[in-house]
Amino acid sequence: MSFELILAGVILISLTFYVLFGGADYGAGVWSLFARGPRALAQREAIAKAIGPIWEANHVWLILVVTILFTAFPKAFALISMQLHIPLSLMLMGIVLRGSAFAFRTNDVVPRTVSEAGAQKFWERVFAVSSVFTPIMLGTTIGAVASGGLTGRGGTFIEVFVRPWATPFCFTVGLLALTLFAFLAAMYLLLEAEENALREDFRQRALSAGGVAVLLAGAVFLLSDSAAPHIRDHLSHTVWGAMTMGLAGLSALVALASLWQRMYRLAFVCTVSEVIFIVWGWGVAQYPYLIIPSVAIADSAPIQTLQLVLAAVLIGALLLFPSLYYLYRIFKGATIRRALE
Amino acid sequence: MTDLLAARSQMAVSLGFHIVFAAIGIAMPLMMTIAEWRWLKTGDETYLILAKRWAKGTAVLFAVGAVSGTVLSFELGLLWPSFMNWAGPIIGPLFALEGFAFFTEAIFLGLYLYGWNQLPPRVHLAAGMIVAISGVASAIFVVMANAWMNTPTGFELSQGQPIHLDPIAAMRNPHAAGETVHMVLAAFAATGLAVAGVHAYWLLRDRANEFHRRALEIALLVGGIPAILQPLSGDLLTKDVAHHQPAKLAAIEALFHTEEGAAFRLGGLPNAERQAVRYAIEIPYGLSLLLYYDPHARVAGLDTVPRKDWPPVAVVHLAFQFMVMAGFIMMGLALWSGWRWWRGRALERETALLRALVLASPLGFLAIESGWVVTEVGRQPWIIYGVMRTSEAVTPMPGLWVPMITFTLLYGVLAVVVVWLLKRHIAAAAAASPK
Numbered sequence: 001m002s003f004e005l006i007l008a009g010v011i012l013i014s015l016t017f018y019v020l021f022g023g024a025d026y027g028a029g030v031w032s033l034f035a036r037g038p039r040a041l042a043q044r045e046a047i048a049k050a051i052g053p054i055w056e057a058n059h060v061w062l063i064l065v066v067t068i069l070f071t072a073f074p075k076a077f078a079l080i081s082m083q084l085h086i087p088l089s090l091m092l093m094g095i096v097l098r099g100s101a102f103a104f105r106t107n108d109v110v111p112r113t114v115s116e117a118g119a120q121k122f123w124e125r126v127f128a129v130s131s132v133f134t135p136i137m138l139g140t141t142i143g144a145v146a147s148g149g150l151t152g153r154g155g156t157f158i159e160v161f162v163r164p165w166a167t168p169f170c171f172t173v174g175l176l177a178l179t180l181f182a183f184l185a186a187m188y189l190l191l192e193a194e195e196n197a198l199r200e201d202f203r204q205r206a207l208s209a210g211g212v213a214v215l216l217a218g219a220v221f222l223l224s225d226s227a228a229p230h231i232r233d234h235l236s237h238t239v240w241g242a243m244t245m246g247l248a249g250l251s252a253l254v255a256l257a258s259l260w261q262r263m264y265r266l267a268f269v270c271t272v273s274e275v276i277f278i279v280w281g282w283g284v285a286q287y288p289y290l291i292i293p294s295v296a297i298a299d300s301a302p303i304q305t306l307q308l309v310l311a312a313v314l315i316g317a318l319l320l321f322p323s324l325y326y327l328y329r330i331f332k333g334a335t336i337r338r339a340l341e
Numbered sequence: 342m343t344d345l346l347a348a349r350s351q352m353a354v355s356l357g358f359h360i361v362f363a364a365i366g367i368a369m370p371l372m373m374t375i376a377e378w379r380w381l382k383t384g385d386e387t388y389l390i391l392a393k394r395w396a397k398g399t400a401v402l403f404a405v406g407a408v409s410g411t412v413l414s415f416e417l418g419l420l421w422p423s424f425m426n427w428a429g430p431i432i433g434p435l436f437a438l439e440g441f442a443f444f445t446e447a448i449f450l451g452l453y454l455y456g457w458n459q460l461p462p463r464v465h466l467a468a469g470m471i472v473a474i475s476g477v478a479s480a481i482f483v484v485m486a487n488a489w490m491n492t493p494t495g496f497e498l499s500q501g502q503p504i505h506l507d508p509i510a511a512m513r514n515p516h517a518a519g520e521t522v523h524m525v526l527a528a529f530a531a532t533g534l535a536v537a538g539v540h541a542y543w544l545l546r547d548r549a550n551e552f553h554r555r556a557l558e559i560a561l562l563v564g565g566i567p568a569i570l571q572p573l574s575g576d577l578l579t580k581d582v583a584h585h586q587p588a589k590l591a592a593i594e595a596l597f598h599t600e601e602g603a604a605f606r607l608g609g610l611p612n613a614e615r616q617a618v619r620y621a622i623e624i625p626y627g628l629s630l631l632l633y634y635d636p637h638a639r640v641a642g643l644d645t646v647p648r649k650d651w652p653p654v655a656v657v658h659l660a661f662q663f664m665v666m667a668g669f670i671m672m673g674l675a676l677w678s679g680w681r682w683w684r685g686r687a688l689e690r691e692t693a694l695l696r697a698l699v700l701a702s703p704l705g706f707l708a709i710e711s712g713w714v715v716t717e718v719g720r721q722p723w724i725i726y727g728v729m730r731t732s733e734a735v736t737p738m739p740g741l742w743v744p745m746i747t748f749t750l751l752y753g754v755l756a757v758v759v760v761w762l763l764k765r766h767i768a769a770a771a772a773a774s775p776k
Contacts, residue, residue, distance in 0.1 A: 053455035056407055056447040060440065066414050067440045070425050071433025078426035081418030085738045092415055093751060096408045100755055103404030104762060107397055161738055301430030301506075308434045308508050316441035323448045330452060330459050 003310060004300035007072040008290065010313055011065055012283040018061035019279055020184065020272060023177070025055040027185025029098060029131020030178065031205055032124065042198055044124065048106055050192050053331045055102065057324065059095075071309050075299050076290040080141070083150050087140045087165050094134030101126035132178065139177030143170030146282060147228040148292045169220070169227030176216040180275055183209040187271045191264060192335045203259060210256050210271070217248070217278065230292045234285035241285055248277035345732050347741035348420040351748055353717070355413055358752040360713060361706055362406030367480050367525065368532030368563060369399040370450070370473035375559050377466050387551050391559075393457070394770045395536075400454050401762055405755060407447065412748070420741075424724050424734035427503065431495055432486040434508045439482035446475040480528065481521045487716065488516035492585045493725050515585050519578040520716075526567040526574055527712065531705025533564015534671055538702020539767060541695040548689045552770075557688060564705070565675035571668050576631070583632050586726060588646040589719035592657040594628055595621070596642040603628040603640040608662060611654045616643075618658075652721045660714035667708035674701055 028047045035043040070077035081088060105123035144150060149164030186206035193199040224232040235241035255270035290297050300306060328336065342350075373395045380388035414436070418425045449471040456465055489495075495511030496503035537560035540553045547553070583590045590596075595611035595618045596603060605628040609621025626636035633640075643651055674697060681691055688694065724731040 053451040056404065057444065057451055059407065059411070060444040060447050063411055063414055063443065064437075064440045067433065067436040070418060070429040071437050072430075074426045074429030074433070077418050077429060078422035081415065081425070082422040082736050082738065085419050085736065085744075088415055088419060089744050089747075092412045093747065095411055096751060096755070099408035100405050100758075103401045104758060107401045108762060108765070157739060301433070304506050305430040305434065305508055309437050312434055312437050312441065316438075316444070320441060320444055320448075323445060327448045327451055330456060 002298075003303060003306040004072065004297050007068060007300070007306060007309060007313075008297045010310075011068050011072075012280070014061050014064045014068065015283070016276060016279050018058070018065060019177075019180070019275060021054070021058035022061055023135065023181040023275075024184040024188055025051045025058055026098070026131045026135045026178075027181035027183065027209075028189065029102075029128050030182040031185060031189065031202070033128035033132060034205070037201070039198055039201055043201060046189060046193060046198060048102075050189060051102075052106060054327060055099075057327060059099070068309060068313070072301050072306055073290055073295070073297075073299070074301055076295040079150055079152050079291055079295060080145065083152075083160060083164050084141050084144055086161060087137045087144070091134055091137035091141065094130045094137060097126055098130040098134055101130065135178040135181050136171075136174035139174035140165050140170045142177070142282070143167070143173030143228075145291050146173070146231050146286065147224075148230060150291050150294055152294045167227060169223040172216060172220050172223055176213065176220055176278075179209055179213040179216055180278065183213050183271060184275060187268055188335070191268060191338060192332075203262070206267075206271075207256065207259050210252065210259065213274075214249075214252050214256075217252070221245075228292075230289070231282065231285045234287070235281060241281065244277045244281035244284070248274055248281060251277060342742050344739060344741040345735050347745040348735045349731065351741065351745040352416060352420055354745070354749050354752060355409065355416055356713060356717070357710055358756065359406065359409040359413055360709055362402050362409060363480065364528035364706070364709055365399070365402045365532050366406045366446075367476045367528040369395060369402070369536075370453075370469055370476055371529070372533070372536065372559055372563050373399065373453075374466060374469035374473055375563070376555070377469060379555070379559075381462055381466060385555075387555055391552060391556050394766075395556075396454055398763060398766055399450075401759065403450060405759060407443075409752070410443070419744075420736055421724065421731075421734040422736050424729060427729060427734075428489075428725060431493075431503060431506055431508055431511045432489050435482045435486040435489075435512060439479050439486075442475045442478040442482060446472055446479060449475070477525055480525055484521045484524045485512055485514070485517045488520040489514045490724065491520070491589075491716065491720055491726050492516040492581075493728055498728070516578075516581055519574070519581045523571070523574045523578050523712075526571045527705070527709050529566075530564050530568040530571055530671055530675075531709050533560050533562070534568060534674065534698070534705050535564075535702045536560040537564055538698045538700075541698040541702075543767075544689045545692070545695050545699070550689075554689050561675070561678050561682075561688070564671075565678055568668075568671040568675040568705075569679075572665075572672055575665070575668060580632055583640070586720070587641040588643065588650060588652060589657070589715075590632075591641060591643040591646065592652045592654045592719050593661045593715060594640075595654055595658040596628070596640060597654075598644050599639065599642040601629070601639045602626045602637045605631060606658075609658070611658050613651065613654045650722060652719050657715055657719040660711040660718070664708045664711040664715060667704045667711070670701055671704060671708070674698060 028051050032044050032047050035041075035047075066077075101123045105120055105127055108120055108123075144165040144167075147164075147167065147169055149167075154160065183206060186202045186209055190199050190202035190206060193202055221232075221235075224235075235245050251270045251274035255267050255274055258264075258266040258270065286292065288296050288298070290299070373392045376388045376392035376395065379385065380392060449468045452460060452468040453465065453472055456468065460468065489511050492515040493511070494514040495507040495509070497505045537557055540556040540560060543553045544550060544557060579590070579593070582593070594603070595606055595609060597611075597613075597616040597618075602625075604623040604625050606618060606621040606623055609618040611618045628640055629638040630636050632638065643654070674694075677694055677697070678688065681688060681694060720726055722730050722732065724734045
């Protein structure tokens with residue numbers, strides 16, 4: 001296996017972690033927006049408690065994706081950031097608003113007056129709305145990378161900077177990303193919920209998000225026929241493609257069924273595997289391209305750089321995984337034990 | 342406004358915003374950790390309350406620093422795609438290392454902020470120390486990458502493209518050591534003295550307050566020592582600049598004409614059209630002496646550089662002058678505090694010193710901002726000094742004033758909110774602090 005292929009794999013692995021961890025933090029924000037009913041306040045509190053200690057660490061997976069991308073595949077990074085300037089800038093604004101608003105909301109002094117409590121409510125809302133908006137932009141970007149509009153050729157403003165991403169396909173991928181994040185979050189939150197009523201709230205939310213995700217995944221698949229033919233070919237006509245699609249579908253159905261039956265351990269495993277199969281189904285179908293159709297994985301930085309980055313990744317991983325394990329053991333130990341019992 | 346100017350402005354706003362939070366993120370963890378360590382050592386609860394209060398403020402500032410740093414890592418490509426395509430393989434590994442350092446920082450900050458009850462005290466203290474160390478490491482990696490833009494090494498040029506890449510040699514570029522030391526010292530000096538100013542303000546109202554007395558001591562220690570070392574580090578860095586970036590040095594000193602026995606100019610308004618400086622106080626032979634320890638040494642002026650390669654002279658000169666002035670005032674304050682402490686005086690009784698600390702508290706951050714103006718504007722018109730022009734690096738995307746204005750407004754609002762929140766925190770802390 002060549003160095004560039006290994007590093008492309010490292011990027012896909014990091015992106016998977018970002019989706020599973022960071023994505024769920026966005027999903028939690030989505031449920032903060034839809035907090036309804038007699039337990040709305042309890043739902044919001046559970047969400048803030050769940051993501052508080054970990055969201056910043058989870059966020060760094062994205063930074064890792066970007067830095068490895070621009071080091072090992074500078075051509076791909078340059079092209080993505082040039083032609084997808086608009087959705088990426090919008091995504092960044094969402095990232096800034098989401099993180100800042102959450103920090104403002106969580107670390108404000110205890111409100112003493114009505115107007116101060118109003119301020120906290122306002123930040124809660126900004127946090128929630130930007131948690132919905134940001135994943136859509138992230139998914140739109142991924143849709144654009146998959147669908148072949150990033151040619152690097154010149155043209156009018158619309159042709160070069162808008163059309164590659166402003167398509168029904170990309171937007172549907174955006175919605176799929178949002179729904180999957182919300183699905184993951186509801187799944188994690190129901191495991192963390194300490195009282196039954198709250199767990200039922202998140203179970204219902206997980207069921208609805210999981211159901212919508214199946215519909216959206218189907219829509220993405222149908223639209224990919226004309227919008228992302230390279231991906232569609234790969235998924236339909238290779239053993240690996242058919243297998244990942246089948247496993248993603250199977251995971252989705254088992255996840256929903258076991259949620260229905262309140263078999264949470266199985267539901268948890270299947271939710272996570274559904275998301276992994278979707279991300280890897282797309283990621284592997286990109287092969288041999290990093291950006292369809294203009295940048296191949298082989299269009300990488302020279303070998304000296306790749307070796308150095310790989311060494312940094314390996315040493316970094318030795319540092320990172322024990323630290324992450326410790327972080328999660330401290331704050332999520334009880335949840336993880338419950339999930340695996 | 343041209344797209345190039347819009348892109349440069351957006352980068353300047355983003356960097357100028359982020360650097361404040363980044364600097365605080367470097368220095369605050371050390372201060373929290375010292376306070377917590379004193380608590381463990383002495384059992385004095387005031388130190389514990391102090392560590393928790395500082396941690397609360399750090400949580401907000403670190404979050405804003407983390408998200409604005411994410412924006413910057415994308416903006417490298419959004420605004421300067423050709424630069425990243427060219428330089429990514431050479432300096433990218435530094436950013437990847439920074440990514441891992443930042444990861445460690447975020448993980449252990451989460452443990453520190455939320456783990457007061459879950460972690461054993463010593464482990465909690467160790468988590469704080471890891472945050473402090475990885476924060477400094479992140480800063481070093483990022484500034485090394487910036488140093489490379491000033492003094493690029495680790496490649497050969499073949500028809501405008503880099504070949505024979507050596508990213509390790511790029512890390513060891515001539516400016517790397519000087520620039521990183523200068524920035525890390527600046528972060529500690531600026532944050533430490535700013536925090537000292539806040540607590541000095543409350544001590545002026547309530548001299549017997551143990552909480553603010555201890556806070557002032559730690560803040561002065563963390564800010565003061567770097568403030569004393571900083572002028573020396575700046576002097577060494579300026580000598581590096583004189584050697585490697587003569588155009589930047591000439592702009593810094595507003596030296597239009599090459600001179601033997603060049604004077605050092607204090608203040609003054611340079612006029613690039615007339616190639617003259619007005620209203621400056623000149624110290625004869627000062628510049629030659631400072632740079633080369635020889636009153637008659639030759640200092641290259643802007644006349645050795647083609648006119649099209651000049652950086653904007655007035656901005657760079659004034660920013661440098663301001664930075665140096667701020668640095669000396671901060672060094673003076675640190676020495677003053679140290680001297681009074683050495684003489685066994687209770688600092689909370691030193692009204693004049695406390696007032697001066699309050700007045701000077703924003704100075705460190707203003708100095709950091711002007712220092713970055715010197716580095717970045719002084720490197721113009723190059724993005725990679727002598728290799729690639731900023732105008733060649735900018736994205737072809739039109740209408741860049743739109744994102745520029747949007748991000749400026751966004752950061753403006755966030756800055757106001759952060760100041761408002763911190764004010765409330767400090768007021769609440771003062772109201773509730775133990776006597």
